[in-house]
Amino acid sequence: MVVWSEQERSIINSIFASLDYDDIGPKALCRCLIVYPWTQRYFGGFGNLYNAEAIQTNPNLAAHGIKVLHGLDRAVKNMDNIKATYAELSVMHSEKLHIDPDNFRLLADCLTIVIAAKMGSAFTPEIQATFQKFLAVVVSALGKQYH
Amino acid sequence: MSLNKTDKERVKAFWSKVAGKADAIGAESLARLIVVYPQTKTYFAHWKDVSPNSPNVTKHGKTVMGGVANAVDKIDDLKGGLLELSELHAFTLRVDPANFKLLTHCILVVLAAQFPADFTPEVHVAMDKFLAAVARALAEKYR
Numbered sequence: 001m002v003v004w005s006e007q008e009r010s011i012i013n014s015i016f017a018s019l020d021y022d023d024i025g026p027k028a029l030c031r032c033l034i035v036y037p038w039t040q041r042y043f044g045g046f047g048n049l050y051n052a053e054a055i056q057t058n059p060n061l062a063a064h065g066i067k068v069l070h071g072l073d074r075a076v077k078n079m080d081n082i083k084a085t086y087a088e089l090s091v092m093h094s095e096k097l098h099i100d101p102d103n104f105r106l107l108a109d110c111l112t113i114v115i116a117a118k119m120g121s122a123f124t125p126e127i128q129a130t131f132q133k134f135l136a137v138v139v140s141a142l143g144k145q146y147h
Numbered sequence: 148m149s150l151n152k153t154d155k156e157r158v159k160a161f162w163s164k165v166a167g168k169a170d171a172i173g174a175e176s177l178a179r180l181i182v183v184y185p186q187t188k189t190y191f192a193h194w195k196d197v198s199p200n201s202p203n204v205t206k207h208g209k210t211v212m213g214g215v216a217n218a219v220d221k222i223d224d225l226k227g228g229l230l231e232l233s234e235l236h237a238f239t240l241r242v243d244p245a246n247f248k249l250l251t252h253c254i255l256v257v258l259a260a261q262f263p264a265d266f267t268p269e270v271h272v273a274m275d276k277f278l279a280a281v282a283r284a285l286a287e288k289y290r
Contacts, residue, residue, distance in 0.1 A: 034268035035275060052269050109252060113271065116256045117263035125175075125182035125199055128256060132183055 002137050004079055011130045015115065016076045021069050024118065028111040029065030030056050036106045042099060068107070075138050083141045090145035101143035108135040150273075150280055155222050157273035162219045164265055165258065172257050173212025174205040179253040187246055211250070218281045225284040237288035244289065247282035254278060 004012075033040050034052045043049060046060040055061060071089070078085040093099045112132060116123045123131075150158075165172065178199035181188050194203045214232060221228025236242055255275060259266045266274075 031268045031271065035272040052267075056268070113255055113259045113266075117259040117266060120260050120263065123256075123260050125179045128179055129183040 002080075002082070008130045008133070009079060011127055012076060012079065012134050015127075015131060016073070019069075020118075021066050024111070024114055025065035025067070025069035026056075026062035027065070028107065028114045029061060029068060030058075031114060032103075032107045032110040033061070035110060036103075039103055039106060042097070042103075069111075072138065075134070075141075079134075082137050083144060086138070086141040087145060090142050093142055094146040101139070101146055104139040104142050108132075108139050111135065148276060148279065150222065150276055154273040154276050157270055158219060158222060158277045161265060161270045161274065162216070165262060166216060168261065169212045169216055170209040172208075172254070172261065173210070173215075174208035175257045175261075176250065176254045177204050177208035177211060179256060180250050183253065184246075184249045187249065190240075190242060190246075215254070215278075215281065218277075218284075222277070225280050226287055229281070229284040230287075233285050233288040236285050237290075244282065244286040247285060248279075251275070251278040251282065 033043065033049065033055050040049050043061065043064075046064070047058055048054040049058065049061075074085050075082045093101075093104075112128070112135065115131065116128070119127075181191070181197060181204065182199050188197050191197045191203070191207075194201070196203060198204070218225060218229060226233075255266075255271065255278075258274065259271075
């Protein structure tokens, strides 16, 4: 059972309340495909991913980044029950999308770095710890239904 | 996943931009490591004060970053250039190599936070590869 302090809840809610999804979503996904190029294997139908510039200007990828980032909204609203909240999504990622769950961790790391770039010194070590704790729970929940 | 010519050029170019702040980057990276990954504090049990802003952490962060700066210099032969440091980590410090990844991540977060415009995805992948190569060189003598 994941336990959240009042401060941790407040930090997570605050980050997502002021999040520019249209900016951060594409940045996080594109960074993941550039920094960990093997993740491109899941985007065969998305068009030109030939180099960093192509990736960063690909409209399909940008739209998908926004969609994936909004996928975190339900976890923010259900912090005490993320595992159950994402049970169906986990099944989908396993059985329909066939995504290696290690990729969730890679994307989470890229999201952390994009948020750090946006927030600068406001992204304190304590806030980083809380954000990474949140993402770790999400990543674990998404991998739960794989067998 | 070894460093190619472009990686090395990117690392050197980016490092020349950030080298002036190396001490602060090191201190902040180490502070983040012990806050975000509290298990890493086990390596600093000999310090009375292991709080993120303590003098020990600040000083040690500077030492570690000095090692990274040295590695940039030795980028064409990390195994040879970091031989002594590898022996230190293998026989004396015996830091579990899994922790190198954790510190690498914290260094990347600090670089992103302090140099958002320069820490582009291309620079990010080059630095990630470089720090992974440094970690491999440091673990060379472990077994």
